[in-house]
Amino acid sequence: MVEIPVNLQLPPQREPIIISxxxxxxxxxxxxxxxxRELLFxxxxxxxxxxxxxxxxxxxxxxxxxFCTMLVFSLxxxxxxxxxxxxxxxxxxxxxxxxxxxxxxxxVSQSSDSLVGSANLISKVYFPRVLIPLAVMLSGLVDFLxxxxxxxxxxxxxxxxxxxxxxxLPGLLLLAVITALGAGLWLSALNVQFRDVRYAxxxxxxxxxxxxxxxxxxxxxxxxxxxxxGINPMAGVVEGFRWALLGTATAPGPIIAVSSLFSLILLVSxxxxxxxxxxxxxxxx
Amino acid sequence: xxxxxxxxENLGKKYRIEGxxxxxxxxxxxxxxxFLTPVRRLRALAQGHGVSDAPETFWALQNxxxxxxxxxVVGIIGRNGAGKTTLxxxxxxxxxxxxxxxxxxxxxxxxxxxxxGFHPELSGRDNIYLSGAIMGMKRVEIARxxxxxxxxxxxxxxxxxPVKRYSSGMYTRLAFAVAAHLEPEILIVDEVLAVGDLGFxxxxxxxxxxxxxxxxxxxxxxxxxxxIATLCTRGLLLxxxxxxxxxxxxxxxxxxxxxxxxxxxxxxxxxxxxxxTGALRVTRFYLEDEEGGVLEAAQSGxxxxxxxxxxxxxxxxLREVAGHIxxxxxxxxxxxxxxxxxxxxxxxxxPPSGRLICRVPDLPLxxxxxxxxxxxxxxxxxxxxxxxAASLVVAEGDFFGTxxxxxxxxxxxxxxxxxxxxxxxxxRTF
Numbered sequence: 001m002v003e004i005p006v007n008l009q010l011p012p013q014r015e016p017i018i019i020s021x022x023x024x025x026x027x028x029x030x031x032x033x034x035x036x037r038e039l040l041f042x043x044x045x046x047x048x049x050x051x052x053x054x055x056x057x058x059x060x061x062x063x064x065x066x067f068c069t070m071l072v073f074s075l076x077x078x079x080x081x082x083x084x085x086x087x088x089x090x091x092x093x094x095x096x097x098x099x100x101x102x103x104x105x106x107x108v109s110q111s112s113d114s115l116v117g118s119a120n121l122i123s124k125v126y127f128p129r130v131l132i133p134l135a136v137m138l139s140g141l142v143d144f145l146x147x148x149x150x151x152x153x154x155x156x157x158x159x160x161x162x163x164x165x166x167x168x169l170p171g172l173l174l175l176a177v178i179t180a181l182g183a184g185l186w187l188s189a190l191n192v193q194f195r196d197v198r199y200a201x202x203x204x205x206x207x208x209x210x211x212x213x214x215x216x217x218x219x220x221x222x223x224x225x226x227x228x229x230g231i232n233p234m235a236g237v238v239e240g241f242r243w244a245l246l247g248t249a250t251a252p253g254p255i256i257a258v259s260s261l262f263s264l265i266l267l268v269s270x271x272x273x274x275x276x277x278x279x280x281x282x283x284x285x
Numbered sequence: 286x287x288x289x290x291x292x293x294e295n296l297g298k299k300y301r302i303e304g305x306x307x308x309x310x311x312x313x314x315x316x317x318x319x320f321l322t323p324v325r326r327l328r329a330l331a332q333g334h335g336v337s338d339a340p341e342t343f344w345a346l347q348n349x350x351x352x353x354x355x356x357x358v359v360g361i362i363g364r365n366g367a368g369k370t371t372l373x374x375x376x377x378x379x380x381x382x383x384x385x386x387x388x389x390x391x392x393x394x395x396x397x398x399x400x401x402g403f404h405p406e407l408s409g410r411d412n413i414y415l416s417g418a419i420m421g422m423k424r425v426e427i428a429r430x431x432x433x434x435x436x437x438x439x440x441x442x443x444x445x446x447p448v449k450r451y452s453s454g455m456y457t458r459l460a461f462a463v464a465a466h467l468e469p470e471i472l473i474v475d476e477v478l479a480v481g482d483l484g485f486x487x488x489x490x491x492x493x494x495x496x497x498x499x500x501x502x503x504x505x506x507x508x509x510x511x512x513i514a515t516l517c518t519r520g521l522l523l524x525x526x527x528x529x530x531x532x533x534x535x536x537x538x539x540x541x542x543x544x545x546x547x548x549x550x551x552x553x554x555x556x557x558x559x560x561x562t563g564a565l566r567v568t569r570f571y572l573e574d575e576e577g578g579v580l581e582a583a584q585s586g587x588x589x590x591x592x593x594x595x596x597x598x599x600x601x602x603l604r605e606v607a608g609h610i611x612x613x614x615x616x617x618x619x620x621x622x623x624x625x626x627x628x629x630x631x632x633x634x635x636p637p638s639g640r641l642i643c644r645v646p647d648l649p650l651x652x653x654x655x656x657x658x659x660x661x662x663x664x665x666x667x668x669x670x671x672x673x674a675a676s677l678v679v680a681e682g683d684f685f686g687t688x689x690x691x692x693x694x695x696x697x698x699x700x701x702x703x704x705x706x707x708x709x710x711x712x713r714t715f
Contacts, residue, residue, distance in 0.1 A: 019378060019387040042418040046404055046411070053406045124401045125419055126378035126393075196313075282380040283300070 028275050033128050043135035062143035066098035077215045086217045086248040092158050097214040097238040100176045103144040105205050111136040111184030119285045129278045133184045165244045172240040179233040182266030185274040230258025290502050291353035296385035298346040345371040346526045358497040360513035361506045362541050363523030369506045377473050394469030400460030405449035416463050430466045438462035465492045472503045551675045564601045564668040569594040570675045586684030591643040603635035611658040614699050649701040651694045652681045
């Protein structure tokens with residue numbers, strides 16, 4: 001028999017773990033999530049490595065999706081319907097919005113299915129469940145970066161050079177992540193109990209695309225309605241992206257402020273609901 | 286006096302039984318329930334019944350309290366459905382208790398299944414890191430032990446291959462190699478070690494005793510009594526969700542053996558884990574001998590009658606009834622079945638309550654415990670079906686009429702077959 005080396009180097013004593021039937025809306029344990037950051041990294045890495053296995057185009061799909069949508073939009077909305085594009089060429093106008101939108105749509109769809117897809121993990125081993133949808137966000141960012149490279153190429157092609165406004169881009173990306181995570185937390189936790197989510201989701205994402213100014217500018221709306229448009233947090237994200245990258249006319253400050261507020265509400269409520277439900281995941285999944 | 290590393294106080298876990306519904310519901314069902322429940326309650330009140338249709342629940346664990354000192358190796362035994370797995374799931378924080386409290390004063394590693402978190406598309410190498418991280422190891426820790434894990438698994442040459450191309454043996458070995466290098470202060474192990482070939486099981490047991498000797502605390506669930514006897518310093522015996530005995534491992538084993546040696550008539554009328562229309566329900570099960578006396582155990586080669594007492598739903602005629610009894614071994618493989626409509630015609634008409642009796646002239650099973658699944662059809666529709674409905678105890682008996690007995694199920698299998706051996710002096714030419 002193989003002799004197994006057993007190492008008695010024990011980690012430093014920590015506070016005891018207490019398991020009790022705590023059903024309250026107790027606070028979310030962020031320190032624990034931080035302690036599990038390495039697992040988060042491995043889960044994200046797994047998603048990235050597995051996503052394009054056995055595909056012909058591989059990671060190119062991250063470009064193909066938004067690019068083809070942009071072509072169709074340019075033809076039908078830009079050329080035929082002559083939808084205004086805030087003074088920049090329509091293709092780059094819609095692609096600048098498609099990049100964050102594609103991230104959002106994929107992240108929401110994938111995170112909604114993520115818990116149910118990890119049923120085996122959830123019923124066999126403990127870790128903060130929130131890592132699962134969180135890992136989907138991280139792996140989605142890789143696709144975002146790939147799609148963003150094409151954005152830069154298009155900017156060179158259309159001779160549009162960003163101004164200092166581009167420094168806002170990481171903040172806008174964070175806003176997109178918060179929105180996607182908030183929606184993903186709600187939907188993934190709901191999906192554990194109600195598989196209806198699986199059927200409602202594609203439809204919901206489609207509707208959400210129509211109510212987000214991806215194919216058209218929010219400047220079609222007069223103020224103050226334009227500001228209220230920010231209640232859909234993706235409206236703020238998309239308009240913010242255009243402004244930061246392409247320097248479209250007016251700074252979308254008010255709309256982004258409203259969007260930030262509502263995306264935070266979505267995230268906090270999602271976290272609380274998720275936290276409330278996560279204890280019963282293993283029993284009902 | 287050392288303080289306990291595991292302290293369990295008054296632990297209980299209640300599950301809702303959702304009857305014939307799937308485990309997950311749809312919003313439509315939830316809405317329907319929300320509307321119909323008040324209506325049903327009002328109707329019950331109007332008819333003079335009390336309000337008593339709270340969702341059916343059952344306690345998988347109740348009033349469980351115990352303490353474990355650092356360095357103890359505690360075996361948990363009990364029959365199927367006694368609550369062992371539920372207890373381990375609570376201790377490993379996969380599910381939360383309904384009542385009570387657990388204090389764990391150390392890092393917990395749990396092995397409820399070998400290969401948790403393995404992804405078929407990823408390489409062996411990636412899976413070592415991923416499943417190590419899932420089981421709570423740090424990246425540097427995995428990196429440090431990577432070579433050991435690779436060597437221990439015996440699949441070191443294939444670590445760049447996706448594990449979906451592995452044989453099941455290679456897969457299990459790699460998965461266990463990762464688990465074996467987990468170094469928690471408290472190790473919780475379910476019956477995972479009962480998989481794989483004998484060599485693999487021995488390797489697992491070797492690893493378990495290694496961990497035990499190193500001074501770690503281990504909680505170990507098994508049906509393998511010899512493993513419990515050699516590894517564990519202490520044992521807990523669970524029955525119907527409660528600890529009915531604690532003591533040193535040999536005492537616990539003898540209590541367990543006593544518990545499983547005899548069978549009383551098993552009342553099934555309260556069982557809710559049924560499927561089917563309910564036109565007929567099996568309410569009790571017991572064994573009888575040829576003369577109609579109740580048996581405590583069947584005997585290898587003995588004549589035994591399996592008796593299913595049933596009740597029909599009011600107003601439903603019981604026509605074309607068939608009874609099924611499936612016999613499964615402890616590891617859940619089905620061995621054989623008794624199907625009334627195969628050996629004869631379905632019963633054309635039955636009284637509203639009565640007994641279905643299945644007679645087996647010489648029971649071809651080795652001594653040991655078996656699980657029984659029952660189902661009944663009425664008019665070719667499934668009326669009642671229960672998995673793990675009852676257990677069957679088979680005692681030693683003279684199946685072959687030679688006075689010599691098979692006893693070791695692990696070595697010879699579960700089933701006895703009548704046969705004979707002869708000898709021929711010349712070898713045949715083909």
